[in-house]
Amino acid sequence: MVRVRFAPSPTGPLHIGGARTVLFNWLFARNHGGTFILRSEDTDLERSSVRWEKDIADSLRWLGLTWDEGLEVGGPHGPYRQTERLEIYKEYLARLWLGGHVYYCFCTPEELEQDRREAMARGENPVYSGRCRHLTPAQVEEKLQAGLKPAIRFKVPRDTEIVIQDLIRGEVRFQSRDVGDFIIIKSDGIPTYNFAVVVDDITMRITHVIRASEHLINTPRQVMIYQALGEEVPQFGHVSVVLDVSGRKMSKRMGDMSVTAYARRGYLPEAVVNFLALLGWSPPDNKELMSLEQMVKEFSLDRVSKSPGIFDEQKLNWMNNQYIRACDLERLADLALPHLEKAGLEPVSREWLKYVLDVVRDELNCLEELPGHIEEFFPDTVDIEPGALPHLEAETAPAVLTEFLLRLDRLPAAASYGEMQNQVQQLLKELNQDMKRERGVSGRAVFMPIRAALTGRDSGQELYYLVPILGRERVRRRIEASLRQVSRGA
Secondary structure (H helix, E strand, C coil): CCCEEECCCCCCCEHHHHHHHHHHHHHHHCCCEEEEEHHHHHHCCCCCCCCHHHHHHHHHHCCCCCCCEECEEEECCCCCCCCHHHHHHHHHHHHHCCCCEEEEECHHHHHHHHHHHHHHHCCCCCCCCCCCCCCCCCHHHHHHCCCCCCCEEEECCCCCCCEECCCCEEEEEHHHHCCCCCCEEEECCCCHHHHHCCCHHHHHCCCCEEEEEHHHHHHHHHHHHHHHHHHCEEEEEECCCCCCCCCCCCCCCCCCCCCCCCCHHCCCCCHHHHHEEEEEECCCCCCCCCCHHHHHHCHHHHHHHCCEECCCCCHHHHHHHHHHHHHHHHHHHHHHHHHHHHCCCCCCHHHHHHHHHHHHHCCCCCHHHHHHHHHCCCCCCCCCCCCCHHHHCCCCCHHHHHHHHHHHHCCCCCCCHHHHHHHHHHHHHHHHHHHHHCCCCCHHHHHHHHHHHCCCCCCCCCCCHHHHHCCHHHHHHHHHHHHHHHHCCC
């Protein structure tokens, strides 16, 4: 059975690039009826925190990417935090000692830096020189007795080729001489990434490791540890990095490109997931808008590109707009309320908010933009812009506005905003016909004074949307105030 994992270091929020990696793992697991595991690589004791661990878990839940084993849900292969697995690492370290695959290293940072400089001066790859590899047991004991705290290094086999059949990149070859003996246990007793991740993957029975291409350089080290332990090596697949539209690697500054930031800005999770899926993967029919269920059905690693994914926020905005347009209004109202509260805007009612959302949602890239689109609906008066003023100064404008208000007052109470919209649409049609017959004006000479009085501009929402949104009382107050404003100007 397929078993995959996502193992972040909880030192910050879930980056959008990391979320893409999670998604590919999750889709692969679901496509194969497998298991998806979430664990925490929290051995960076200074930077790791429970706060970021929770942020990552919350971000995955927001995206709809639930996990079968791991943090918060448990499972048969825990613990799922590296700091809680130190005894397990000791067991596997003992196996490496017995096999003669590791040794103590007492080199100081100054010695290592000197070796690095000398290797570079010779034009060689600055890998570890191996100066502690051949210490005798007596020499090791002497240093230990002196109180020196050693690191533990892995003995890299000499003149060996490590061949990886990458599920995305094909055959990749490494030479052991380019790796050098590497540390697997630091002098403080904490395992390094390359050792801990192998032990975690072995004990959690991981079958496929799907991760970012920046980890490809770690793969030969990990394969050698698997081989030294006599364990089966999982299949690796390294997905390309995500670049911005200028071709640069995505920023990882705190929160700039986090899943939480996009949730906070009012992107819909299904839009973000859909967008991320297409960053390096193409479905067979090249369809762009897909449900999570469709992605699960269609996903395969052989359609994941070796080329970098390009994060184009304009494309994300387009996609999110498509999902906003299709979203159920009840849910959209729930999602919109926090953005209105933050802007200090209080909807007239729940039904009013749903109607407004239905009117303006085609214009929204994300719900963070909503207050800017509807704040004009709340004041009782408007400022008349220069371009709108001539429409109110027209000779027939007062008669048009007065007649419009009279007819609006005579409308029966509407059962819904949609019904009022239909009433206003009919009212405007009849008003236009009657004003043409009685005063010889129609079209713009009728509609533009109303628009100018209600908005202070010569463009905006259709009047049959705008009037129900404003309501009869606010419509009256705005028209009367606009007429007074024009009168004072005259």
